[in-house]
Amino acid sequence: MSEIIEVSNVHKDFDGKRALDDLSFSIQAGETFGFLGPSGSGKTTTIKLLTAQESYQSGRIQVFGRSVEGLRDPKQMKRIGVLTDNTGLYDRLTVEANLKLFCKLYDVSFKRIDEVLNEVGLTGEESKVVSKLSKGMRQRVTLARTILHKPELLFLDEPTSALDPVSTERIHRILRTLNEEGTTIFLTTHDMYEAERICDRVAFLNKGHIQLQGPPRELRVSHSDASITLLLKDGREQLVGHDHEGAERIREVIASHQLASVHSNEPTLGDIFARVTGKELL
Numbered sequence: 641m642s643e644i645i646e647v648s649n650v651h652k653d654f655d656g657k658r659a660l661d662d663l664s665f666s667i668q669a670g671e672t673f674g675f676l677g678p679s680g681s682g683k684t685t686t687i688k689l690l691t692a693q694e695s696y697q698s699g700r701i702q703v704f705g706r707s708v709e710g711l712r713d714p715k716q717m718k719r720i721g722v723l724t725d726n727t728g729l730y731d732r733l734t735v736e737a738n739l740k741l742f743c744k745l746y747d748v749s750f751k752r753i754d755e756v757l758n759e760v761g762l763t764g765e766e767s768k769v770v771s772k773l774s775k776g777m778r779q780r781v782t783l784a785r786t787i788l789h790k791p792e793l794l795f796l797d798e799p800t801s802a803l804d805p806v807s808t809e810r811i812h813r814i815l816r817t818l819n820e821e822g823t824t825i826f827l828t829t830h831d832m833y834e835a836e837r838i839c840d841r842v843a844f845l846n847k848g849h850i851q852l853q854g855p856p857r858e859l860r861v862s863h864s865d866a867s868i869t870l871l872l873k874d875g876r877e878q879l880v881g882h883d884h885e886g887a888e889r890i891r892e893v894i895a896s897h898q899l900a901s902v903h904s905n906e907p908t909l910g911d912i913f914a915r916v917t918g919k920e921l922l
């Protein structure tokens with residue numbers, strides 16, 4: 641796999657105040673990479689830097705194998721899609737009229753509209769006025785607008801923030817499909833469940849600095865205390881280790897028909913974040 645984003649030792653200050661501190665990470669083509677951090681940790685600033693909307697004091701950012709400033713070239717810009725909390729939609733226009741405007745902007749055929757509405761599960765909703773849509777539907781229209789020109793690389797700033805669970809699940813399904821079809825995705829979130837579900841790798845951002853990064857599963861295993869909780873039918877709990885003694889105890893409990901359930905004590909990403917940074921993700 642080739643590197644599509646490469647960030648090395650980047651520092652960013654706003655009015656002398658450090659927003660990003662020695663940021664280094666890379667993203668391979670085809671990955672879904674999650675940036676997790678609490679409010680004010682620097683997630684949006686990172687997206688702005690990676691999409692050439694903000695400059696930085698020192699370090700190096702490469703996107704598509706060349707300096708990030710190259711994205712200011714409209715041809716290169718068409719290779720990316722950016723979804724932020726500014727939807728860019730015109731409330732008083734219909735879904736179709738909105739998408740037609742963006743087709744013109746990106747020089748995309750109107751034929752793409754049916755296709756993209758199907759991708760985001762909004763077929764048949766094209767004549768609805770945007771202001772009358774639910775929050776979840778509006779976010780799917782925003783996503784349709786973002787992928788209209790089939791970008792290779794998507795930047796999503798908290799794509800499911802403030803959405804209900806059904807809408808969140810819909811967006812996750814769309815993102816998984818886009819990723820399976822080859823789109824590389826960089827997303828920010830403070831929802832560790834979202835990160836676990838859809839990200840191949842995550843980075844924990846705290847006060848502008850990455851404190852830990854890796855695949856969610858690997859992070860959970862490496863931060864596990866290697867214990868298992870056995871819940872017994874009489875309501876008692878027993879803690880056993882991942883060793884011969886633990887295996888023997890599990891065998892005994894099963895043989896004596898006392899076992900109600902077995903629970904792995906692997907921490908969640910939220911637990912690990914709290915342990916590493918001393919902070920909650922929200």
Ligand SMILES: Nc1ncnc2c1ncn2[C@@H]1O[C@H](COP(=O)(O)OP(=O)(O)OP(=O)(O)O)[C@@H](O)[C@H]1O
Nearest residue numbers: 654655658659677678679680681682683684685686
């Ligand atoms: N244009 C700006 N001028 C001055 N300071 C800024 C500017 N943009 C961001 N900052 C500061 O940089 C830091 C990081 O902000 P950023 O918006 O990147 O955080 P975030 O993780 O995206 O937060 P949230 O989850 O609330 O959106 C904050 O201290 C913020 O106040």
